[in-house]
Amino acid sequence: xxxxxxxxxxxxxxxxxxxxxxxxxxxxxxxxxxxxxxxxxxxxxxxxxxxxxxxxxxxxxxxxxxxxxxxxxxxxxxxxxxxxxxxxxxxxxxxxxxxxxxxxxxxxxxxxxxxxxxxxxxxxxxxxxxxxxxxxxxxxxxxxxxxxxxxxxxxxxxxxxxxxxxxxxxxxxxxxxxxxxxxxxxxxxxxxxxxxxxxxxxxxxxxxxxxxxxxxxxxxxxxxxxxxxxxxxxxxxxxxxxxxxxxxxxxxxxxxxxxxxxxxxxxxxxxxxxxxxxxxxxxxxxxxxxxxxxxxxxxxxxxxxxxxxx
Amino acid sequence: xxxxxxxxxxxxxxxxxxxxxxxxxxxxxxxxxxxxxxxxxxxxxxxxxxxxxxxxxxxxxxxxxxxxxxxxxxxxxxxxxxxxxxxxxxxxxxxxxxxxxxxxxxxxxxxxxxxxxxxxxxxxxxxxxxxxxxxxxxxxxxxxxxxxxxxxxxxxxxxxxxxxxxxxxxxxxxxxxxxxxxxxxxxxxxxxxxxxxxxxxxxxxxxxxxxxxxxxxxxxxxxxxxxxxxxxxxxxxxxxxxxxxxxxxxxxxxxxxxxxxxxxxxxxxxxxxxxxxxxxxxxxxxxxxxxxxxxxxxxxxxxxxxxxxx
Amino acid sequence: xxxxxxxxxxxxxxxxxxxxxxxxxxxxxxxxxxxxxxxxxxxxxxxxxxxxxxxxxxxxxxxxxxxxxxxxxxxxxxxxxxxxxxxxxxxxxxxxxxxxxxxxxxxxxxxxxxxxxxxxxxxxxxxxxxxxxxxxxxxxxxxxxxxxxxxxxxxxxxxxxxxxxxxxxxxxxxxxxxxxxxxxxxxxxxxxxxxxxxxxxxxxxxxxxxxxxxxxxxxxxxxxxxxxxxxxxxxxxxxxxxxxxxxxxxxxxxxxxxxxxxxxxxxxxxxxxxxxxxxxxxxxxxxxxxxxxxxxxxxxxxxxxxxxxx
Numbered sequence: 001x002x003x004x005x006x007x008x009x010x011x012x013x014x015x016x017x018x019x020x021x022x023x024x025x026x027x028x029x030x031x032x033x034x035x036x037x038x039x040x041x042x043x044x045x046x047x048x049x050x051x052x053x054x055x056x057x058x059x060x061x062x063x064x065x066x067x068x069x070x071x072x073x074x075x076x077x078x079x080x081x082x083x084x085x086x087x088x089x090x091x092x093x094x095x096x097x098x099x100x101x102x103x104x105x106x107x108x109x110x111x112x113x114x115x116x117x118x119x120x121x122x123x124x125x126x127x128x129x130x131x132x133x134x135x136x137x138x139x140x141x142x143x144x145x146x147x148x149x150x151x152x153x154x155x156x157x158x159x160x161x162x163x164x165x166x167x168x169x170x171x172x173x174x175x176x177x178x179x180x181x182x183x184x185x186x187x188x189x190x191x192x193x194x195x196x197x198x199x200x201x202x203x204x205x206x207x208x209x210x211x212x213x214x215x216x217x218x219x220x221x222x223x224x225x226x227x228x229x230x231x232x233x234x235x236x237x238x239x240x241x242x243x244x245x246x247x248x249x250x251x252x253x254x255x256x257x258x259x260x261x262x263x264x265x266x267x268x269x270x271x272x273x274x275x276x277x278x279x280x281x282x283x284x285x286x287x288x289x290x291x292x293x294x295x296x297x298x299x300x301x302x303x304x305x306x307x308x309x310x
Numbered sequence: 311x312x313x314x315x316x317x318x319x320x321x322x323x324x325x326x327x328x329x330x331x332x333x334x335x336x337x338x339x340x341x342x343x344x345x346x347x348x349x350x351x352x353x354x355x356x357x358x359x360x361x362x363x364x365x366x367x368x369x370x371x372x373x374x375x376x377x378x379x380x381x382x383x384x385x386x387x388x389x390x391x392x393x394x395x396x397x398x399x400x401x402x403x404x405x406x407x408x409x410x411x412x413x414x415x416x417x418x419x420x421x422x423x424x425x426x427x428x429x430x431x432x433x434x435x436x437x438x439x440x441x442x443x444x445x446x447x448x449x450x451x452x453x454x455x456x457x458x459x460x461x462x463x464x465x466x467x468x469x470x471x472x473x474x475x476x477x478x479x480x481x482x483x484x485x486x487x488x489x490x491x492x493x494x495x496x497x498x499x500x501x502x503x504x505x506x507x508x509x510x511x512x513x514x515x516x517x518x519x520x521x522x523x524x525x526x527x528x529x530x531x532x533x534x535x536x537x538x539x540x541x542x543x544x545x546x547x548x549x550x551x552x553x554x555x556x557x558x559x560x561x562x563x564x565x566x567x568x569x570x571x572x573x574x575x576x577x578x579x580x581x582x583x584x585x586x587x588x589x590x591x592x593x594x595x596x597x598x599x600x601x602x603x604x605x606x607x608x609x610x611x612x613x614x615x616x617x618x619x620x
Numbered sequence: 621x622x623x624x625x626x627x628x629x630x631x632x633x634x635x636x637x638x639x640x641x642x643x644x645x646x647x648x649x650x651x652x653x654x655x656x657x658x659x660x661x662x663x664x665x666x667x668x669x670x671x672x673x674x675x676x677x678x679x680x681x682x683x684x685x686x687x688x689x690x691x692x693x694x695x696x697x698x699x700x701x702x703x704x705x706x707x708x709x710x711x712x713x714x715x716x717x718x719x720x721x722x723x724x725x726x727x728x729x730x731x732x733x734x735x736x737x738x739x740x741x742x743x744x745x746x747x748x749x750x751x752x753x754x755x756x757x758x759x760x761x762x763x764x765x766x767x768x769x770x771x772x773x774x775x776x777x778x779x780x781x782x783x784x785x786x787x788x789x790x791x792x793x794x795x796x797x798x799x800x801x802x803x804x805x806x807x808x809x810x811x812x813x814x815x816x817x818x819x820x821x822x823x824x825x826x827x828x829x830x831x832x833x834x835x836x837x838x839x840x841x842x843x844x845x846x847x848x849x850x851x852x853x854x855x856x857x858x859x860x861x862x863x864x865x866x867x868x869x870x871x872x873x874x875x876x877x878x879x880x881x882x883x884x885x886x887x888x889x890x891x892x893x894x895x896x897x898x899x900x901x902x903x904x905x906x907x908x909x910x911x912x913x914x915x916x917x918x919x920x921x922x923x924x925x926x927x928x929x930x
Contacts, residue, residue, distance in 0.1 A: 009840070012900060016900055039846070040901065041901060042900055135838065166520075167505055167506055183349075189501070191787055191809070196785045198509075198815055198817065199817055199825070201821050210874050211787075211807070212836050213836075214583075214584070215501050215583075218519055218520060221520070226346035254503070256503065256518065269838065274896045276597075280322060281349075281351060283329070287896075478816075492659065524894070526831050527831040529629050531831075536656035566826065566828065584894075585894075590632060591661060593639070
């Protein structure tokens with residue numbers, strides 16, 4: 001069996017995980033990224049192409065990640081002939097505020113407050129969030145008094161949220177239909193260009209993501225996050241049957257309590273950061289990419305592939 | 311042999327480490343945390359209870375961590391029938407400024423300066439530290455001119471320290487009576503709610519700990535820290551015979567030189583962050599939790615359990 | 621075969637890596653650091669001495685790191701009788717702005733802008749960088765209006781750079797002559813004393829390095845960095861034949877695009893931070909220290925030692 005993906009986002013861990021679980025790998029890569037990916041022994045078949053839509057008719061099992069929707073479009077993915085790991089109809093749930101809120105609300109997970117224009121106060125801080133997964137690009141914080149002017153230049157759909165001063169953590173889950181088990185695989189925080197202000201504040205900087213670091217949370221915070229993950233899985237089972245298959249992430253602001261700021265309805269780039277919680281379930285360290293491959297192997301061994309592939 | 315602990319603080323690494331070293335595990339968990347802990351294969355026996363004091367008469371070996379004193383009280387622990395890994399009389403040494411200072415001073419480890427009210431200068435910054443391990447909750451920095459007003463609302467015992475602008479690092483040690491060896495297992499930094507100001511300073515935020523990240527120190531800083539660890543072990547041998555058995559941590563501010571700001575007289579939560587220094591001693595990665603289990607196994611194999619259990 | 625190094629900088633990973641690859645290890649350590657290093661089973665032979673130049677006539681293979689030039693001097697190293705892993709004439713390329721710039725320019729890697737005194741503007745921020753690897757010590761940021769006064773007290777060679785507000789990342793490469801392959805082994809960010817301002821800005825603090833943390837970059841940023849690494853290897857092959865053998869690092873500011881701020885022409889201390897990218901090449905985690913030992917083993921097995929030793 002061959003696992004196929006696109007050279008971007010979290011393909012490195014997907015490829016490595018696939019090889020470790022005994023699969024062949026196929027990678028679609030654009031010409032300008034060829035040099036790096038062609039140096040990696042974890043790639044069995046390298047398809048150099050500017051047209052990523054070739055993967056839509058791949059004859060292996062396609063493992064989608066956070067670049068798929070941007071590269072291919074939701075509709076093309078939903079209609080593709082290729083087999084996808086996971087519930088391909090789940091992919092859209094991160095793409096709009098409306099779907100995201102519906103999922104979080106159904107799960108009963110508290111969300112960051114959304115502010116209507118008439119409630120903006122001049123001296124308070126607000127966070128302007130652009131819709132959809134964008135690697136943080138375009139988001140900004142601003143005082144109420146600056147909002148109108150700043151928003152006048154925003155072209156994409158956005159919303160104004162209460163700004164929560166505190167830490168922002170990204171929790172990576174894997175739901176296994178084969179084992180009927182939810183696993184909390186890891187936690188990261190984003191490394192933003194704005195973190196350049198940590199050493200000395202210079203000016204407000206872009207919230208664009210540069211990378212990720214693993215964090216361990218206080219253990220006393222994990223049970224609640226796990227309960228949220230479980231509630232999310234149950235909500236999605238109703239909202240988008242058969243529900244979540246495999247990886248997803250919940251994104252939170254934490255200032256003493258958790259408020260969701262978003263979701264990833266596929267493997268989240270933050271799982272690229274190496275974390276050890278998977279050992280609690282498996283006795284060995286599995287990246288999210290390897291966890292995906294492990295699920296495929298388990299499903300294949302039990303002749304249940306159709307439960308994890310759509 | 312069964313290792314028992316309470317579901318909190320650092321129990322995940324204790325459980326995982328115990329399983330990896332071949333022990334059975336027993337976990338006392340409160341009902342509201344049941345869902346998460348019951349999903350983990352590293353738990354052999356799950357005791358769901360609101361009354362954690364049940365562990366005081368456990369018939370396995372109890373591995374204490376940073377939540378034990380808060381949940382059970384020092385006196386109950388010291389008088390418990392159960393066998394504890396480590397020197398249970400050492401647990402109290404982190405609970406008061408007086409004991410902590412006595413230990414650090416005996417070891418000759420420089421401490422952060424404590425400021426008497428008459429020496430406070432209006433324009434200088436001070437750090438107000440609340441007594442005992444509190445996960446950072448309640449600490450704050452303030453200018454001298456604000457101190458009196460801010461302190462008027464503090465109900466817990468506290469002290470005023472010189473504020474050291476620099477990085478804060480937490481060094482995790484394990485003293486092995488079986489091998490008569492001190493091991494430097496890892497280093498972390500705390501992730502605080504106050505780190506929310508890194509991207510843009512908003513207002514002073516709580517010093518409450520949200521999590522931890524591993525750091526590696528410049529290698530040239532390690533020998534001095536190891537010497538401090540060694541001196542601490544020797545001091546505690548005199549102050550609380552038989553002294554330290556197993557894990558402890560020294561907490562430092564670093565601005566070019568080290569000044570101790572506290573200790574952990576048990577496994578420190580910061581050792582939840584994955585670190586590689588243990589490989590220097592063992593050729594493989596041992597978490598602090600696994601290091602504890604390894605010590606119990608070594609002791610058991612040599613029939614020296616009574617040297618590591620009290 | 622025995623691998624020898626000096627107890628500092630990145631010797632821990634060099635020693636551990638050597639042991640894991642089956643070599644004997646010899647360590648030159650100053651008396652005041654003896655206690656720590658003598659506790660480590662990865663050291664086979666410990667030579668306690670105040671005179672590090674003893675290593676210049678070592679009869680094993682010497683693995684240099686970032687403290688060698690400071691301890692021994694470039695000339696002594698270039699003329700030493702001992703065999704060195706890597707191209708010992710490459711070591712000097714990080715020691716002056718001139719060499720560094722020549723290497724980066726030949727490779728076509730964009731550099732941070734250098735500012736001439738007549739172009740300084742009073743209200744802009746500048747970064748004053750002291751020449752040579754110094755662990756960040758002495759660097760500072762300042763407004764143009766403060767520059768003249770601040771620079772009047774700087775005794776070492778320096779230059780004034782445009783300040784790039786953003787994140788600073790350090791990319792660790794290994795070039796293998798045996799496999800004719802460039803490997804991207806990991807990425808770190810520095811932990812500086814100045815990071816003490818993250819929680820609340822107090823005053824500009826020293827840029828002195830206290831340690832390092834691993835980061836994973838957005839995967840979409842890696843191909844370009846790999847291309848830079850490849851170009852650097854090719855440039856050095858012309859500039860200092862036979863070119864790079866083994867580890868080097870490229871240092872970047874990132875504010876949406878990369879600008880090089882420096883290089884390490886040997887193993888970089890930031891590779892002390894544990895990173896997983898090496899698994900992409902080797903299926904198992906290799907530290908840079910172990911990667912060096914692996915190269916020596918490969919070379920020895922193929923009777924090609926003279927290609928990796930000078």
